[in-house]
Amino acid sequence: MKVRFAIIFLFFVFLSTAFAYAAGGSDAPNSPVNFPPSFGSYQDADINGVAAILKHRISHTPFNLVASLIFLAAILHTFLSSKFLYYAHKWKAEHQKKIEAGRALENSTRIRAEIFHFLGEVEVIFGLWAVVLTAAIVLFYDWGTFVSYISRVNYTEPMFVVVIMTLASSRPILIFSEKIMSRVAGIFKSTLAAWWLTIMTIGPILGSFITEPAAMTISAMLLARKFYELKPGKALKYATISLLFVNISVGGTLTHFAAPPVLMVAAPWDWNLPFMLSNFGWKAVIGIVLSNVLVFMVFRKKLFTLERKFRLSMLKTEIKEKYIHSDALKKDLKMAEQRIGDDLQQEFQRIKHAARESTMTICEMDDTDCALLEETFEQEFEDLKVQQMSVSVPGLLPRDKRPKLNDPNWDNRSGDVPGWIIAVHVAFMVWTIANAHYPAIFVSGMLFFVGFSHVTWPFQNNINLKSPMLVGFFLGGLVIHGGLQGWWIAPVLGSLGELPLMLSATVLTAFNDNAAITYLSTLVPGFTDNLKYAVVAGAVTGGGLTIIANAPNPAGQAILKNYFNNGISPLLLLLYALVPTIIMALCFLLL
Numbered sequence: 395m396k397v398r399f400a401i402i403f404l405f406f407v408f409l410s411t412a413f414a415y416a417a418g419g420s421d422a423p424n425s426p427v428n429f430p431p432s433f434g435s436y437q438d439a440d441i442n443g444v445a446a447i448l449k450h451r452i453s454h455t456p457f458n459l460v461a462s463l464i465f466l467a468a469i470l471h472t473f474l475s476s477k478f479l480y481y482a483h484k485w486k487a488e489h490q491k492k493i494e495a496g497r498a499l500e501n502s503t504r505i506r507a508e509i510f511h512f513l514g515e516v517e518v519i520f521g522l523w524a525v526v527l528t529a530a531i532v533l534f535y536d537w538g539t540f541v542s543y544i545s546r547v548n549y550t551e552p553m554f555v556v557v558i559m560t561l562a563s564s565r566p567i568l569i570f571s572e573k574i575m576s577r578v579a580g581i582f583k584s585t586l587a588a589w590w591l592t593i594m595t596i597g598p599i600l601g602s603f604i605t606e607p608a609a610m611t612i613s614a615m616l617l618a619r620k621f622y623e624l625k626p627g628k629a630l631k632y633a634t635i636s637l638l639f640v641n642i643s644v645g646g647t648l649t650h651f652a653a654p655p656v657l658m659v660a661a662p663w664d665w666n667l668p669f670m671l672s673n674f675g676w677k678a679v680i681g682i683v684l685s686n687v688l689v690f691m692v693f694r695k696k697l698f699t700l701e702r703k704f705r706l707s708m709l710k711t712e713i714k715e716k717y718i719h720s721d722a723l724k725k726d727l728k729m730a731e732q733r734i735g736d737d738l739q740q741e742f743q744r745i746k747h748a749a750r751e752s753t754m755t756i757c758e759m760d761d762t763d764c765a766l767l768e769e770t771f772e773q774e775f776e777d778l779k780v781q782q783m784s785v786s787v788p789g790l791l792p793r794d795k796r797p798k799l800n801d802p803n804w805d806n807r808s809g810d811v812p813g814w815i816i817a818v819h820v821a822f823m824v825w826t827i828a829n830a831h832y833p834a835i836f837v838s839g840m841l842f843f844v845g846f847s848h849v850t851w852p853f854q855n856n857i858n859l860k861s862p863m864l865v866g867f868f869l870g871g872l873v874i875h876g877g878l879q880g881w882w883i884a885p886v887l888g889s890l891g892e893l894p895l896m897l898s899a900t901v902l903t904a905f906n907d908n909a910a911i912t913y914l915s916t917l918v919p920g921f922t923d924n925l926k927y928a929v930v931a932g933a934v935t936g937g938g939l940t941i942i943a944n945a946p947n948p949a950g951q952a953i954l955k956n957y958f959n960n961g962i963s964p965l966l967l968l969l970y971a972l973v974p975t976i977i978m979a980l981c982f983l984l985l
Contacts, residue, residue, distance in 0.1 A: 429531075429539050430878050431455050433917065447885045457534045461878040464530060468523035468875060469905055471513075472941060472964050478514030479960040482507045514961060516941055516951060517864035520871030527875065547877055551654060551909065551945055552869035553833045555607045557826055557840045559862040559949050562604075562611035564847065565855040566811045566819040571612045586704035587690065587697050589620045594637060594686050598645025599679065601946075605827055606646040606653050610946035613638060614953040622957040624703045629970075630693050635954055635962065636938060636970035637689050641682045643908070643937025643944045644978050648675035651830075654909035654945045655933045662916045663926055673927065674934075674982070681981035685974040711808075738787070746775055811853045818846060861952040868948045869907075876910040883911065888918040892928045893983075899932025900979065903943045904968070908933035931982040938971045940964055 428435055431454070438450050452459045485507035492498040512518065531540040561567065575592050582588035597613030604612075621634065646653030650660040650670045659665060690697070753771050754764065783791050822843045829835040847854045883902060890898055903911055915921065915929045937944035941951050941964060955961050 429535065429543055430458075430461075430881065433880070433884060436881075444885050444889045448882055451881050451885075455881070457530070458878075458881045460530050460534070461527065461875075462882065464523055464527050465875045465879060467526075468520050468871075469942070471519045471523065472516055475514045475516050475519065476960045476963045478510045482511035482514055483960060485510070515864075516955075516961065516964075517868040517948060519868070520875060520942075521867050522871075524871045524874045527878075543877070544874065547874055549870055549873065550831060550833055552866040552873065554605075554826070554830050554836060555869055555945060555949060556859075556862040556866035557836050558605060558608045558823070559611045559865060560840060560857065560859065561819070561823050561826060561843060562608040563615060563862075563953075564819055564857075566816045566853065567823065568612065568615055569811050570816045570820070572616060575616065584708075586621070586624075586701050587694070589704075590617075590634075590697060591686055591690060593617055593620070594634075594641060595682060598638070598641035598682055599648065601642055601646040602648035602652045602675070604652070604823065605830065606642055606944070607946040607949055608823065608827075609645065610638075610642050610950045611953065613642070614950040618954060618957065620704075622954060624700045624707065625957075626700055627696055630696050631958060632963075632966050632970040633689055633693060635950065636967055637685060637974050638938075638950060639944065639947050639967070640685065640938030640971055640974040640978060642946055642950070644674075644678040644681060644934050647678045647934055651827075653934065654907075655912040655930060655937070658909050658913040659916055659926070659930060674931070677981045677985045678934075678978075680985065681978040684981070685977045688973070688977065742779055749775065809853075815850055815853050819843075822846075862949075865948040865952050869945055872907055872942060873910075876907055879906060879910070880914050880917070884914045884918055887911070887915050887929060888920075892924050895925055896928040896932035896935075896979070896983070899929045900936035900939075900975070903933050903936030904939035905942070907942060908937045908944055932979075935975055935978045935982060939968050939975060941967070 436447075436451050436454055438447050441447050441450055485504050489498060489502070489504040489507065493500060493502070513522075528540055528544075531543065575589070575596060576584065578596060579585075579588040579592045582591075593613055593616050597609055597616070600612070601609030617634065617638065622631065626634075643653075647656055648671055650656055650665050650667055656665070656670065656674075750768075750771060754767065780791065822839060825839045826836045829839070844857065847857055883906070886898060886902070887895065899908075899911055899915075911933045912930055915926070921929075938947070941947045941962070951962055
């Protein structure tokens with residue numbers, strides 16, 4: 395059913411594309427298309443008032459309003475994603491009960507539940523609404539206009555996030571990061587509280603040097619292993635992930651190359667490393683520390699109640715690494731497997747002997763060729779034995795007959811990684827960060843990384859590209875939509891004073907990528923130094939309010955979403971992020 399549905403869907407997509415292309419869009423990409431309209435083409439410099447300017451721009455290009463309404467629908471969809479997942483899980487459970495009761499086929503599914511589960515995946519939402527946007531562009535203009543626009547959208551940031559997320563989630567990098575964090579946490583006796591504070595402080599600040607997406611990936615994965623695996627309460631879970639998003643957003647402001655919203659303005663406004671450190675960096679560090687201390691004090695009792703589970707978890711890991719996975723114990727287990735295999739072979743021989751006697755009586759009763767019957771029996775019995783063992787005890791088969799198996803605990807195994815492998819992984823990350831503006835270079839580096847990981851597979855985890863690719867898909871859809879929102883964002887930013895501008899940038903960031911906000915601010919003429927500071931401070935301050943507010947947020951969401959019932963609720967994320975956001979805003983305003 396799913397395959398048929400996908401084929402029908404693709405058929406209609408290709409059919410509509412063919413019609414659009416045949417309608418005359420084939421020549422359009424070669425001709426200049428003013429879409430979206432340049433700000434100068436509106437000729438509204440003499441119009442006073444934001445409302446009047448926006449009204450004029452809608453009358454000049456009615457599609458502006460359509461694009462923004464589609465974007466608004468996508469935002470509302472993200473806030474409803476947890477509801478979609480709730481009903482999907484509910485309907486799946488109901489259908490499973492029908493299967494167990496014999497009222498539905500074993501391999502059947504409820505299509506409505508599958509559709510709602512798909513619609514509840516945050517990573518696909520903006521891509522889905524990009525399809526609607528595509529249809530609207532073709533309807534208002536033509537296929538060539540859409541091709542021209544989509545070809546000019548800059549996908550460097552989504553591609554970079556996919557690559558850096560893949561590198562940062564590799565086993566050598568995680569082990570290396572955990573060792574660095576353990577040194578700091580060890581100063582405070584390596585308690586759960588020490589680990590929580592270390593990850594929430596050091597991780598975001600690292601974002602200024604290894605880029606925010608890499609810092610988000612490492613921090614989220616360490617939090618998953620050290621904190622979320624302990625199953626904390628709902629309030630503490632949301633408080634932690636909200637604080638992480640806010641901290642990561644401002645943690646990249648110590649430098650001019652790591653945070654996407656800073657990167658957009660660094661070159662046009664000539665902001666360098668000393669400028670960022672003196673105007674943003676130290677304030678961001680103070681804000682991170684204050685926010686962490688406040689959240690810790692509020693939830694310290696709940697953190698302390700998890701301490702025993704944390705200690706047991708650490709003790710379990712220590713016992714596993716020091717005693718259970720010893721070479722002597724592995725040797726004993728191997729010998730036990732060999733003894734069991736010998737006993738099993740003897741049992742097979744007994745069964746085979748009895749089956750042969752029963753089978754060979756046939757050739758004595760008629761003219762059947764006994765030699766052929768003997769040969770056929772040997773081959774068929776051997777095939778049946780291998781088939782049965784492949785299901786029950788595949789590890790006892792000879793190596794050349796074993797099925798290809800994937801160890802479900804491979805990524806959680808013990809053991810260290812050689813220093814030279816860690817060094818090579820760090821070099822891959824440095825290469826990617828240094829060439830972050832050149833997709834052809836950093837994507838080529840990732841291909842080399844995949845090859846290196848294959849060669850050094852005993853020390854690697856499984857390279858799962860699903861989460862990074864979904865995050866890239868999310869960000870790709872976001873930049874497609876965001877590129878059509880400048881018609882109203884730029885006039886709003888250009889009409890405000892320092893404090894209103896900072897507050898507006900913070901609010902707008904919650905509903906649009908903060909890098910888009912700062913990029914559009916570079917197009918506004920007459921920005922003073924104070925206004926430049928205000929818009930960037932507001933953009934990074936609001937980067938933790940929603941999943942779409944900052945490019946690294948989808949990466950953290952993808953890693954941690956399974957620890958939340960029905961996914962991460964965007965509304966609860968917003969509510970728990972308000973207090974840390976206010977603290978950050980006050981630091982940038984008053985310090």
